[in-house]
Amino acid sequence: MENLLATISTALPNLNKSEKKVAAVILDDPEAATQSSIATLALKASVSEPSVNRFCKRFGASGFPDFKLQLAKALVSGVRYVSSAVSLDDTTDEFTQKIFNNSIHALSQVRDNISAALVTRVVDQLVQARRIYFFGLGTSAAVAADAEYKFFRFNTPVSSHHDPLMQRMLASSGGVGDLFFCISHTGRTKSLVETAQLARENGATVVGMTAPGSPLAKACQWSIELNVKENTDEYLPMASRIVHLVVLDALATGVTLRKGEEFLPHLARIKDSLKSTRFNQE
Amino acid sequence: MENLLATISTALPNLNKSEKKVAAVILDDPEAATQSSIATLALKASVSEPSVNRFCKRFGASGFPDFKLQLAKALVSGVRYVSSAVSLDDTTDEFTQKIFNNSIHALSQVRDNISAALVTRVVDQLVQARRIYFFGLGTSAAVAADAEYKFFRFNTPVSSHHDPLMQRMLASSGGVGDLFFCISHTGRTKSLVETAQLARENGATVVGMTAPGSPLAKACQWSIELNVKENTDEYLPMASRIVHLVVLDALATGVTLRKGEEFLPHLARIKDSLKSTRFNQE
DNA sequence: CCTAAAATGTAACTTTGCTACATGAATTCA
DNA sequence: TGAATTCATGTAGCAAAGTTACATTTTAGG
Structure with a gap:
C-alpha cells in the first residue's frame, strides 16, 4: 500500500x-x-x-x-518523504532532513516487505555453517566488515574480505559447510558474481544480499533481494547500505536467538572485556 | 510532543x-x-x-x-515502537520488525533533534580541512572506514584508522589544517579521548561524534552529540552505528553541496569508472 | 451525617455525512 | 446533426454522530 x-x-x-x-x-x-x-x-x-x-x-x-x-x-x-532528492539550493536543515528521511523510508519499505520465512532460512544456514565468509566490494566492503564484527561473537569462524582475488581464492578452496555471504547493492559486479558461482560449484552454501533479479541473486542459493530505491544519482548509494546493515543485524539477532539463552552469558563476557578500556560512567 | x-x-x-x-x-x-x-x-x-x-x-x-x-x-x-526489545521467544517476524523499528526510531529521534547550525559548522570545517582523518574503534571502526569511502571522492586527502597506536601517532604529528574526526558511541574509550586531546594540543581541528557530555565530547572542539538509546544490552550497539552513518551521509552531502555544481561532473566521472566492472543493465 | 464539589449520566440540540433522486453534460450511434 | 444513452454532478431530505446544558449521583471534608 x-x-x-x-x-x-x-x-x-x-x-x-x-x-x-x-x-x-x-x-x-x-x-x-x-x-x-x-x-x-x-x-x-x-x-x-x-x-x-x-x-x-x-x-x-x-x-x-x-x-x-x-x-x-x-x-x-x-x-516528509515527498521530493526527497537533495537539490543544490537546499539549506542545511532541508538536506539533513532529506538524508534522514531517505534512510527511514528505505528501512520502512524493507521492513514491510521482507520475508520472515527467508530470514529464518538464512539464519538456519548461518547457524549450520562451519565457517562464514562475508564478501563485498566498494561500499559493501564496509558492510561486510561490519558483518564480520557482528558474527565473530558466535563460535563459528568468520571473516570478511574485500579483495576480489582473495575472494576468488577462498571461493575456490571452499566446500560443503562453508557459507559465502555476498553483498552487493547492484548485484552486477562481475567479479563477485563469478566468485559466487565458483563457490557454489564447489558445494558451498552461497547467500546473497542484493537487488532482485540481478545476476548475483541468480547465482546464489538463497538471496535476500532488496529493492531499495536510491534517489540520488550523483552521490553515493546510501540507503541500500543502511538497509544491508540492518538486515545483517536482524540475521545476527536471529542467530543469537537460535543459540538460545545459554549463549547470553558468553555475549556478556565479551562486553565486559571492554570495560577496562573505558572511562567509568559517572 | x-x-x-x-x-x-x-x-x-x-x-x-x-x-x-x-x-x-x-x-x-x-x-x-x-x-x-x-x-x-x-x-x-x-x-x-x-x-x-x-x-x-x-x-x-x-x-x-x-x-x-x-x-x-x-x-x-x-x-510500532512500543516494547521494541527483542526477547528470546520472539518469532522471526517479530524480532525482524523490532530490529528495523529500533533503527527507524533512532533515526527519527536524531532527525528531529539534530542542529542544522552544528551540521553547517562541521561542514565548514570539513571543507576547509587540508587533510581529514576518521578515527574509530570497534564497531565505530567500520563507521570510520565508511566515512573514508564517502569523503575520498572530494579532493581533500582522507584516511581512516582503527589502530589506537596509529591514531596516536597521527594525532601527535598533526597540526593546523588537519581535521581529526573521532567516532565513538560511548565517548568513553580512553585511547580515543587521549588521542583527541593530543591532536587538539597540536592545533589540529578535532570533531567528535559521540554521546552527549561524554569525555570525548568534552575533548573535541566541535562535537555532534547524539543521544541514541540502545535498548539491547546483550547484543551489539546497532542503532547508534546506523545513526552515525546517516549523520556522516548528511555531512558528506553538505560538503558536496558546498563544493557546488561544478563539482558534480567529478562525481559522475568516479561513478562511470566503475561501469566496466559491472554487468550491463538489461 | 450533612454540605459542597466533583464526577457522571440524560436528554435535547446541532452538526455532519450519507443516500436517493433529479438534473445537466458528454458521448455515441443512427 | 440530433436523439439516446451513459456518465458526471448537484439538490434535498434523512439518519447518525457529536456536543452542550443541565440533572443526578458520587465522593470528600467538616
Whole structure:
C-alpha cells in the first residue's frame, strides 16, 4: 500500500473535473483537509458535498471520516518523504532532513516487505555453517566488515574480505559447510558474481544480499533481494547500505536467538572485556 | 510532543473512574478505537458518550473526531515502537520488525533533534580541512572506514584508522589544517579521548561524534552529540552505528553541496569508472 | 451525617455525512 | 446533426454522530 498522497497525485490526470478540484484542494494543504468538515472542503473546492464523498470512496475509504483518518496517517509517514532528492539550493536543515528521511523510508519499505520465512532460512544456514565468509566490494566492503564484527561473537569462524582475488581464492578452496555471504547493492559486479558461482560449484552454501533479479541473486542459493530505491544519482548509494546493515543485524539477532539463552552469558563476557578500556560512567 | 498513547499510559493513574475505563478500551485496541463512533466506544467502556468526549478534550483534542485523528497519527509513528526489545521467544517476524523499528526510531529521534547550525559548522570545517582523518574503534571502526569511502571522492586527502597506536601517532604529528574526526558511541574509550586531546594540543581541528557530555565530547572542539538509546544490552550497539552513518551521509552531502555544481561532473566521472566492472543493465 | 464539589449520566440540540433522486453534460450511434 | 444513452454532478431530505446544558449521583471534608 503506497502513500495516499502519492496515490492521489498519480491518479490526478485520470480524474473527473470535480474530482480534480477536490484533489487539488487536498494536495494543496492536506493537513487542513484532515481538520475540515466535508462541507468546508466542498466549499473550498467549489463542488458539492457528495462529490467529495465520491472522491473519498474512489480512493478506498469507506467515507469522508475514514478518508480523513487515512490522510492523517499518510501525513505522518508520508509527507516528509515527498521530493526527497537533495537539490543544490537546499539549506542545511532541508538536506539533513532529506538524508534522514531517505534512510527511514528505505528501512520502512524493507521492513514491510521482507520475508520472515527467508530470514529464518538464512539464519538456519548461518547457524549450520562451519565457517562464514562475508564478501563485498566498494561500499559493501564496509558492510561486510561490519558483518564480520557482528558474527565473530558466535563460535563459528568468520571473516570478511574485500579483495576480489582473495575472494576468488577462498571461493575456490571452499566446500560443503562453508557459507559465502555476498553483498552487493547492484548485484552486477562481475567479479563477485563469478566468485559466487565458483563457490557454489564447489558445494558451498552461497547467500546473497542484493537487488532482485540481478545476476548475483541468480547465482546464489538463497538471496535476500532488496529493492531499495536510491534517489540520488550523483552521490553515493546510501540507503541500500543502511538497509544491508540492518538486515545483517536482524540475521545476527536471529542467530543469537537460535543459540538460545545459554549463549547470553558468553555475549556478556565479551562486553565486559571492554570495560577496562573505558572511562567509568559517572 | 510525545506519542499520544504513551501520554495516556502515563496519565492513567491520575484519571477518574470512567476516564480509566475509556483509556483501557483505547489502549487495548487503539486501531479499533480510531474506527469506532463515540457511541460504540462509550458502550465498550460502559460509560456515557459525554464521558468519552470529556476524555478526548482532556488529552488536548477539540473533540472526539479530532482525538481519533491524533490517535491515528500516533499509531503510525508510535505503536510500532512500543516494547521494541527483542526477547528470546520472539518469532522471526517479530524480532525482524523490532530490529528495523529500533533503527527507524533512532533515526527519527536524531532527525528531529539534530542542529542544522552544528551540521553547517562541521561542514565548514570539513571543507576547509587540508587533510581529514576518521578515527574509530570497534564497531565505530567500520563507521570510520565508511566515512573514508564517502569523503575520498572530494579532493581533500582522507584516511581512516582503527589502530589506537596509529591514531596516536597521527594525532601527535598533526597540526593546523588537519581535521581529526573521532567516532565513538560511548565517548568513553580512553585511547580515543587521549588521542583527541593530543591532536587538539597540536592545533589540529578535532570533531567528535559521540554521546552527549561524554569525555570525548568534552575533548573535541566541535562535537555532534547524539543521544541514541540502545535498548539491547546483550547484543551489539546497532542503532547508534546506523545513526552515525546517516549523520556522516548528511555531512558528506553538505560538503558536496558546498563544493557546488561544478563539482558534480567529478562525481559522475568516479561513478562511470566503475561501469566496466559491472554487468550491463538489461 | 450533612454540605459542597466533583464526577457522571440524560436528554435535547446541532452538526455532519450519507443516500436517493433529479438534473445537466458528454458521448455515441443512427 | 440530433436523439439516446451513459456518465458526471448537484439538490434535498434523512439518519447518525457529536456536543452542550443541565440533572443526578458520587465522593470528600467538616
